[in-house]
Amino acid sequence: MFDLVVRSRRVLTPEGERPAAVAVREGRIAALHPYEALLETAEDVDLRALLLLPGLVDTHVHVNEPGRAHWEGFASATRAAAAGGVTTIVDMPLNSVPPTVTCDALDAKLRAAEGRCHVDTAFWGGAVPGNVEHLRPLHERGVRGFKCFLSPSGVEEFPPLRPDEARRAMAEIAGFGGLLVVHAEDPALLAEPAGPTYREFLESRPGAAERSAVELVIRLAEETGARVHVLHVSSAACLGPLEEARARGVPVTAETCPHYLTLTAEEVPEGDTSFKCCPPIRDEANRDRLWDGLARGVLDCVVSDHSPSTADLKVPDFAAAWGGVASLQLGLSAVWTEASRRGYGPADVARWMSTRPAAIAGIPRKGAVEPGYDADLVAFDPDATALVDARALHHRNPVTPYHGRTLRGAVLTTWLRGRPVDGEPRGTFLLGEK
Ligand SMILES: [Zn+2]
Secondary structure, eight states: OBSEEEEEEEEEETTEEEEEEEEEETTEEEEEEOTTOOOOBSOEEEOTTSEEEEOEEEEEEOOOTTTOTTTOOHHHHHHHHHHTTEEEEEEOSSSSSSOSSSHHHHHHHHHHHTTTOSSEEEEOEEOOTTOHHHHHHHHHHTOOOEEEESSOOSSTTSOOOOHHHHHHHHHHHHHTTOEEEEEOOOGGGOOOOSSSSHHHHHHHSOHHHHHHHHHHHHHHHHHHOOEEEEOOOOOGGGHHHHHHHHHTTOOEEEEEOHHHHHOOGGGOOTTOGGGOOSSOOOOHHHHHHHHHHHHTTSSOEEOOOBOOOOGGGSOSOTTTSOOOBOOTTTHHHHHHHHHHHTTOOHHHHHIIIIIHHHHHTTOTTOSOOSTTSBOOEEEEEEEEEEEOOGGGSSSSSOOOTTTTOEEEEEEEEEEETTEEOOSSOOOOBOOTTO
């Protein structure tokens, strides 16, 4: 007797797409049966030709609570996540106050999140100057790894590491087999924008700054033996160093984001700073090369870097506006729109947005439709289209660069551990191996 059976002609399993009946018991996938199998179950859902995907695992989400809950919060962010087919988020250690750089700060974050999460939630710690002795205790409390910056982060309470401090943090992290996730831009190659336009902002943060920082991180990973993950690669100039490092056996992985894969510098409307993020959205030729890097596996995964703020911080001046793109609810449809146009299939998207990020963040039982895994499932109509209205999204402030765009693909139902996400906050904390 099962609690739930979800049938589809198009179930995305680790072996590819096939017809199946996914049988769920006590929140886990118990078995995959033939599509037409007669099964004893409390509930039986037949999606027919709609896709059944593993719930997305978004390892790059800035929830900002406590401290900047007017920017975002656990309730609104996780509601947006579920509506977008994301069943697990990993919260960034900034821009909450306090940032998650000590166990006390982690406790403050857990208190803020308790009872509010609509999807399962894990946490990154932060590596900042002077907190190296807090890294192991945070690791033991179950954070998934540590984020650091090499250039200013945008908020004072989360300063960057100098190269010697990064080396020290990585040596410490290597000692307990942890992971460092890095915002890679070399401050020596960044400048203040010369003026308020998008062109001037883009020129102030060149691809060479990303490449230089990625090369530093790779060197430090080789010296210290620490595993590293490069966050939000926006410049294709990073692909060469990443590929060479992998070939040498350096333990480095990398992500990119929906906005770098779907938007281009050429189309940013002047003054529309909903498009502003760091590193920046670059030109169309660069975007094509990012797709190529993703297809070849040089880039492992696609995660949102959902980094919202209040609308008033998005002033129409690219030098002064807050940098961050809000897109948690739209990542799947944005990526699917562009991926399907380029000839990729749902299996690629499931790998990039669910299986690989779960593996990189070390989250067990997530990221696959397979017996033993949590029954985090998404019914997805790949052919539906919808016009994005920022005001209709669940994240707190109605700002997104996708406003007014038509995207392909619609999430119809999101199941978290075998139950549809329905307004009751049933998300749990994913700490350690639990
Ligand atoms: Zn971020």
